[in-house]
Amino acid sequence: xxxxVKRGLDILIAGLFLLLLTPFMVLIALAIKLSDxxxxxxxxxxxxxxxxxxxxxxxxxxxxxxxxxxxxxxxxADDERLTRVGRLLRAWTLDEIPQLWSILxxxxxxVGPRPWVPRQTEGLPAWARRRFDMRxxxxxxxxxxxxxxxxxxxRVRMDVWYVxxxxxxxxxxxLVKAFLLLFRREGVYGRNGIAEDPDWGKRVDRQCSPFxxxxxxxxxPARERAPYERQERIKA
Numbered sequence: 001x002x003x004x005v006k007r008g009l010d011i012l013i014a015g016l017f018l019l020l021l022t023p024f025m026v027l028i029a030l031a032i033k034l035s036d037x038x039x040x041x042x043x044x045x046x047x048x049x050x051x052x053x054x055x056x057x058x059x060x061x062x063x064x065x066x067x068x069x070x071x072x073x074x075x076x077a078d079d080e081r082l083t084r085v086g087r088l089l090r091a092w093t094l095d096e097i098p099q100l101w102s103i104l105x106x107x108x109x110x111v112g113p114r115p116w117v118p119r120q121t122e123g124l125p126a127w128a129r130r131r132f133d134m135r136x137x138x139x140x141x142x143x144x145x146x147x148x149x150x151x152x153x154x155r156v157r158m159d160v161w162y163v164x165x166x167x168x169x170x171x172x173x174x175l176v177k178a179f180l181l182l183f184r185r186e187g188v189y190g191r192n193g194i195a196e197d198p199d200w201g202k203r204v205d206r207q208c209s210p211f212x213x214x215x216x217x218x219x220x221p222a223r224e225r226a227p228y229e230r231q232e233r234i235k236a
Contacts, residue, residue, distance in 0.1 A: 002168055009171075010110050014103035025097060028059055028089065035085045038064040041098060046115035049135045054107040056115055057098040061086025073117070077193035091185055099138055111171040112137025113159035131159035134166065139178035141170075147187030 029040045039060055046056040066081040067073055075082070075090075082090070089095040102108040108115065115136035121129075142150055142158035150158070162170070 014100045018100050031085045047121050051132045059095040077189040109135040109137045144177040148190030149187040
């Protein structure tokens, strides 16, 4: 029942925002096209619910064929492959607006773990694969706690915790918090100006629990568990 309500809200929110943002999307598309003459959209295969692949669209922010040059699939704040229009779109997360279509199609949700590229799913232990029990989303629990500033390992554990403790009330909290955080523009590129994108499945300890091995030892155990504790309070 609750998942049905979640899906209904996804359709309502995505449809409404697509309607309101259509003129703005047309302007963005024109700006991208006029900037270098390349395609407006960048389409990439991502892993959806249960790991099922789907095509995830974004407004193109880098020069055409950028994945074959420079840092490959990793993007840096000072990346010279970024176009002028693309740099602005990324700063305000406007490049992800086309994913509203993915929400309408049922490939994504407004709130959920961020969609991974398929290679990041290889060799995952069972506990980590629980992040795929929900549709990927535009914003999620890890997203509102720092986006790319959160170490990759911690992001996965936050994703799993969200899936295991999901509620409509929690989704509402994440959605409101994400909207407010957009204006702070933090965590777009991660630490040292580079978004971390490791082959998680190839290096994860398959025997560890969702709480073991949390990185950044400069934080106290209480601080490490704080996002999970806040989630418990919200769910209660």
